[in-house]
Amino acid sequence: MPEAPMAEMAFKKHLKTDLFPTIWCPGCGIGTIMIMLAMVLDEMGLDETNTIIVTGIGCTGRMGSYMKYESVYTLHGRTLPVAEAIKAVRPEMHVIVVAGDGDTASIGGNHLIHSIRRNARVTVLCNNNEIYGLTGGQTGPTTPTGTKTLSSPGGNPNTPINLQAIVRSSPHAVYAKTTVYHQLHMRNVIRDAIEHDGFSLVDITSQCIENNGRRIGFASANEMLSFYRKTYKRAGKGATSLNPFEIGILYPTTDAAASNGHATAAEPERPSALPEQPAGPMTSATASPGAAAASDDTRALRRAESQQRAALMGQLDRETKLRVAKGDLTLAEAFAQAGLEMPESLRTGASAPQAAPAPASAPAVASPDAKEARRAEAQRKLALMQRLPSELKLRVAKREITLEEALGEAGIEPDGSG
Amino acid sequence: MRKLSQGNEAIFRGALAAGASYYAGYPISPSTEILNVASGWAAEHPEFRFLQAEDEIASANAVIGASLAGAKAFTATSGPGFSLMQEAIGYAQKVGVPSVFVNVQRVGPATGMPTMPGQGDVMQVRYGSTGDYTPIAFYPNGVAESFQIAVEAFNAAEESQSPVVVLSDTFVAHLNEVVDLDELAESLEIVPRALAPLGRHDPGEPRFFAGVLMYEHGPNAGEPATADADEYLRQYYEAKNRHMEVAARHARFEHGWNVDAPVLIVCYGIVSRVAAPLRDEYALFRPIRIHPILGDELRAVADRYEQIVVIEANDGQYADMVELAVHREVKRVPLLGGRISLEAVRDGLERVLGGGPSEPPVPPAPTERAAPSPLGIG
Numbered sequence: 001m002p003e004a005p006m007a008e009m010a011f012k013k014h015l016k017t018d019l020f021p022t023i024w025c026p027g028c029g030i031g032t033i034m035i036m037l038a039m040v041l042d043e044m045g046l047d048e049t050n051t052i053i054v055t056g057i058g059c060t061g062r063m064g065s066y067m068k069y070e071s072v073y074t075l076h077g078r079t080l081p082v083a084e085a086i087k088a089v090r091p092e093m094h095v096i097v098v099a100g101d102g103d104t105a106s107i108g109g110n111h112l113i114h115s116i117r118r119n120a121r122v123t124v125l126c127n128n129n130e131i132y133g134l135t136g137g138q139t140g141p142t143t144p145t146g147t148k149t150l151s152s153p154g155g156n157p158n159t160p161i162n163l164q165a166i167v168r169s170s171p172h173a174v175y176a177k178t179t180v181y182h183q184l185h186m187r188n189v190i191r192d193a194i195e196h197d198g199f200s201l202v203d204i205t206s207q208c209i210e211n212n213g214r215r216i217g218f219a220s221a222n223e224m225l226s227f228y229r230k231t232y233k234r235a236g237k238g239a240t241s242l243n244p245f246e247i248g249i250l251y252p253t254t255d256a257a258a259s260n261g262h263a264t265a266a267e268p269e270r271p272s273a274l275p276e277q278p279a280g281p282m283t284s285a286t287a288s289p290g291a292a293a294a295s296d297d298t299r300a301l302r303r304a305e306s307q308q309r310a311a312l313m314g315q316l317d318r319e320t321k322l323r324v325a326k327g328d329l330t331l332a333e334a335f336a337q338a339g340l341e342m343p344e345s346l347r348t349g350a351s352a353p354q355a356a357p358a359p360a361s362a363p364a365v366a367s368p369d370a371k372e373a374r375r376a377e378a379q380r381k382l383a384l385m386q387r388l389p390s391e392l393k394l395r396v397a398k399r400e401i402t403l404e405e406a407l408g409e410a411g412i413e414p415d416g417s418g
Numbered sequence: 419m420r421k422l423s424q425g426n427e428a429i430f431r432g433a434l435a436a437g438a439s440y441y442a443g444y445p446i447s448p449s450t451e452i453l454n455v456a457s458g459w460a461a462e463h464p465e466f467r468f469l470q471a472e473d474e475i476a477s478a479n480a481v482i483g484a485s486l487a488g489a490k491a492f493t494a495t496s497g498p499g500f501s502l503m504q505e506a507i508g509y510a511q512k513v514g515v516p517s518v519f520v521n522v523q524r525v526g527p528a529t530g531m532p533t534m535p536g537q538g539d540v541m542q543v544r545y546g547s548t549g550d551y552t553p554i555a556f557y558p559n560g561v562a563e564s565f566q567i568a569v570e571a572f573n574a575a576e577e578s579q580s581p582v583v584v585l586s587d588t589f590v591a592h593l594n595e596v597v598d599l600d601e602l603a604e605s606l607e608i609v610p611r612a613l614a615p616l617g618r619h620d621p622g623e624p625r626f627f628a629g630v631l632m633y634e635h636g637p638n639a640g641e642p643a644t645a646d647a648d649e650y651l652r653q654y655y656e657a658k659n660r661h662m663e664v665a666a667r668h669a670r671f672e673h674g675w676n677v678d679a680p681v682l683i684v685c686y687g688i689v690s691r692v693a694a695p696l697r698d699e700y701a702l703f704r705p706i707r708i709h710p711i712l713g714d715e716l717r718a719v720a721d722r723y724e725q726i727v728v729i730e731a732n733d734g735q736y737a738d739m740v741e742l743a744v745h746r747e748v749k750r751v752p753l754l755g756g757r758i759s760l761e762a763v764r765d766g767l768e769r770v771l772g773g774g775p776s777e778p779p780v781p782p783a784p785t786e787r788a789a790p791s792p793l794g795i796g
Contacts, residue, residue, distance in 0.1 A: 016623075016640065019640055019641065023642075048617065048624045049617055049618075050617065051617075052487075052616050052617055054483075057629075064626055064628075065626050065628070065632070065640060065642075067624075068623075068624055069624050070616045070617050070624045070625055071624065071625070071626050071627065072483065072486055072616070072627045073626060073627060073628035073629060073630065074479065074482075074509070074629070075479065075505055075506065075509050075629055078475065078476075078479040078506070078509075080476075081442075081471060081475070081476035081477075081478075081479035081480040081483060082479050082480065082482055082483035082486075083483060084469070084480060084483070085440065085442065085467075085469065085479075085480035085481070085482075085483030085484040085487065085491070086483045086484070086486065086487040086616060088440070088467045088469065088484065088487075089439075089440060089467060089483075089484045089487035089488060089489045089615075090487045090488065090615070090616065090617065093487075093616070093617055110472055110473065110475075110476075111472065111475075111476055113472075114471070114472035114476070
């Protein structure tokens with residue numbers, strides 16, 4: 001996967017800059033998402049003749065009015081039926097839905113699960129700010145447990161909806177998670193999602209400082225972004241699911257064990273006990289869902305390769321990394337200079353194996369066992385973090401207290417049910 | 419070719435003749451045959467797109483999306499589903515989305531009597547969504563007319579740039595009559611699409627289709643007009659005048675039977691068929707374009723009659739509209755609970771013309787177990 005180019009002003013031609021400033025509050029994350037989307041559209045060579053933007057109601061919904069695209073600002077929650085029908089009538093167009101978490105997962109939740117079931121060939125960018133911002137800050141479907149909002153002054157008693165699980169309930173859909181802090185990552189996953197020939201959803205954690213952040217203890221949008229930087233980590237190579245604080249992209253899986261017990265992207269097998277359906281007018285007109293699988297495999301390989309590249313980059317010092325990013329040095333040259341050994345697959349340009357082993361000879365890298373143990377420990381901590389009320393989570397993230405102290409304060413047993 | 423055709427099927431065939439290429443729907447009695455026929459057609463004609471949606475909210479919004487993308491699009495449902503569609507219908511009114519919504523009525527409210535005919539949604543069509551708008555709606559009373567009205571509804575939708583409603587009822591929908599739909603399709607006038615499809619707008623700024631009030635022209639174009647009454651008035655009356663002008667072009671009604679009789683019966687849909695054996699004794703005014711009400715046409719004939727009686731399968735919904743239109747008292751014969759029969763019409767006429775009340779006598783509580791009812795599918 002090629003790295004996205006540095007921020008260029010070319011994206012501006014996709015925006016109605018004459019309508020700026022936008023209605024969004026200072027510090028809001030939606031503007032960043034819009035600019036990242038515009039950059040990706042520019043990079044992919046898309047424009048108003050081949051792409052349609054469909055938005056929902058809420059702060060996020062206003063994005064369509066600032067983009068130089070033919071755009072439908074739908075009713076609250078109704079983006080997906082509108083988008084799916086547009087795609088059905090105009091299959092040659094890219095249809096991109098931009099909506100908030102409330103629009104996508106609450107009022108539009110039923111449409112979401114069914115558009116996923118039908119593998120609607122649309123891309124959803126979900127501005128997930130964990131709050132109903134436009135109406136002042138009420139609990140949304142993705143608001144974390146315990147968060148105090150205008151409509152849950154005692155803390156949200158409910159478990160947030162699991163968008164990843166909903167999207168991954170289909171063997172054909174792509175789920176990506178990113179944050180407004182991780183802009184390059186956001187651009188990469190938005191592009192990958194648009195390229196996917198099937199349903200894709202990019203779940204973008206984003207800051208609403210005015211109507212959520214300040215109430216839960218952040219002093220500024222910057223503080224929220226820095227919280228994302230500290231909290232969210234890139235998922236490991238070949239991850240088949242993402243932890244709540246991991247960012248990454250999950251492609252349709254061919255691994256039956258990892259697919260929620262669902263049929264895999266390959267043509268599902270028909271139980272032989274079922275009678276053959278009669279041919280003729282009763283036969284359904286739906287397209288075979290198997291078609292997308294081959295291209296997804298190639299993409300998964302490409303992804304594994306780029307993840308491996310990123311891991312290798314991580315072993316270089318900052319200056320060398322910069323020179324590689326600028327193209328002054330190839331990765332292989334950088335490794336040679338640093339006295340590190342590169343895996344065969346990258347040196348020859350062949351596709352990386354799907355589960356590429358960590359380069360064992362690299363002195364700075366821990367042994368696979370130790371790495372595995374660290375990873376398990378990190379996952380355990382993340383799971384514990386999840387159970388904390390958001391105030392405590394925040395204090396742990398700010399390193400004011402340790403996780404153990406926070407657990408003690410919340411009365412949660414680290415290995416019990418608490 | 420002359421052959422036995424069903425009312426629901428005729429609506430679908432009419433939509434096809436009008437150029438429809440998108441159908442979205444959700445199964446609901448007694449409209450389901452339209453969905454079935456549409457899916458069968460789509461299976462054999464890939465250019466015709468079909469969506470069985472998760473609910474009527476999705477159906478209605480999919481129709482909006484398909485229409486904006488350039489397809490003549492429609493959906494069909496019954497009362498409960500039509501209630502779910504009201505929000506989208508309001509959106510289509512506000513944005514100006516040419517589209518057709520078919521409501522095959524049964525007895526409500528709620529799940530009510532799913533397999534029995536009713537006309538209780540006549541005013542839901544007029545006022546069902548939020549805010550002010552001027553819907554155009556038609557109501558045929560037979561198979562051939564269902565076909566013609568489907569075509570006319572699509573034409574009116576294109577001309578008015580608005581969602582147009584076709585009302586039907588269980589009986590009209592399930593009537594089987596020998597008609598030649600091919601012949602009917604020969605001499606049709608089809609109004610082509612005027613609205614440029616999404617992504618094909620040329621030249622000028624890309625459009626932003628919004629349910630919220632936006633400035634469409636002038637120095638503020640593209641900005642919200644959410645607190646500007648002047649802009650509201652400009653857009654509201656532009657749409658209303660356009661709808662009224664198109665409605666006037668489609669002012670379809672039937673004034674007939676014994677036009678010299680002293681009593682005028684106003685009825686529509688299946689009631690006009692059931693009451694037809696009374697043709698020698700009464701005059702008939704049957705609105706086919708049922709909304710906006712045919713005020714001028716009604717007033718032009720009303721003075722010739724001593725009495726006006728509105729007979730309908732609801733509790734006087736349209737009678738109120740007729741009374742307002744003709745500025746005089748009209749009598750009401752409500753045919754409730756799916757009992758649309760000549761006997762009920764005769765009894766009702768006798769009662770109200772004899773100075774009795776509109777209400778039919780309410781039967782006493784049963785002492786014996788009633789015959790099992792059809793279950794119907796909600």
